[in-house]
Amino acid sequence: MSLGFLDNFGGLFEDPPPAFVFEMSQSGIACGVRSKRRGQPPKVTFQRFAEGEVLAISPVRDNVAKPAEFARHVAGLAPQTGSRKRREAALILPDYCARVAVLDFESFPTDPEEQASLVRFRMKKTVPFDLDAAAVNFHAAKLGKRFEVVVAAAAEEIVAKYEAPFRAAGYLPGFCTTSMLASMDLMPAKDLNVAVKLCDKVITVALCDGRCPKLIRCVELSEMTFEEVMAVLYPTFAYAEDELKRRPARMVICGFGDATNPLREQWQTDLNVPVETMQSSWGAPGEFNAGLMGWLHAQESKQ
Helix, strand or coil: CCCCCEHHHCECCCCCCCCEEEEECCCEEEEEECCCCCCCCCEEEEEECCCCCCECCCCCCCCECCHHHHHHHHHCCCCCCCCCCCEEEEEEECHHHCEEEEEEECCCCCCHHHHHHHHHHHHCCCCCCCHHHEEEEEEEEEECCEEEEEEEEEEHHHHHHHHHHHHHCCEEEEEEEEHHHHHHHHCCCCCEEEEEEEECCEEEEEEEECCEEEEEEEEECCCCCHHHHHHHHHHHHHHHHHHCCCCCCEEEEECCHHHHHHHHHHHHHHHCCCEEECCECCECCCCCCHHHHHHHHHHHHHC
16 A cells, blocks of 8 residues: 655546545545546535444544444445455545655665665654654655655555455455645646645645745644644745745635635735635635645546
8 A cells, every 4th residue: 555646746646547436524425436437527425424433533543533443444445346356546645644744965876676665764753653653755856956855754554444444345455645746636736835735724835936835834733723834824925934034925724614805815914925825626625625636637638
């Protein structure tokens, strides 16, 4: 099992890519089914959990609070075909169950095993779980004389518990990533941008050069208030100006529902930056399917 990346983050699919994609959140499961015909919109649905805390998102403990209920929801997501052939699927995990970091190196080995060992060593100080029992994937890029490495890590047991009911339901979850990483394909391809995504009580903020993350923060909010969100945004803008010597060209937001327009106006005033809503080929994603829509958008653009 591994956490993959889309496009230039190293997650490469054989042709054709999986027809099914699922995004998990504390509130439910979003399901996307790709159309076999180019240009036709995918079928996107959302199945809300009605039994209380089916999933309890955390980077350090089992996320599946009610395994039987989770398995029941997964089994009912897509129509059964009667075929015993496993259906390939992409799984998009909640941001808060994993950790994503951008590491800077003056030099980076060429041997894959040495790369993995170095990345794990650097990540050990930044993750709240045992990295020796974690699924880790990374992508390295040379920028001038230094190397920038984007790393995603999650406890293997957590990933396995998410995958298990899909395998039992006849799916083959060969690709796994996080919601914010999957939604990167919905970001503008140029300029320095800030992505702000709310899902349940978790806010994920990514500072991106085009679609390449420079910094990703994921914070569980005690309350969804303007002040708590600004406490995450201010350091992100400060990092952009202090470390990158650039000011973000725009902020792209997702998941704020009815509060989107009031927040957009207030952020534009307080942060002095244009604020846009995240968009896909089929409209704006919502609170629970930004990663799913990003994945589907990426597959459409590859056809």
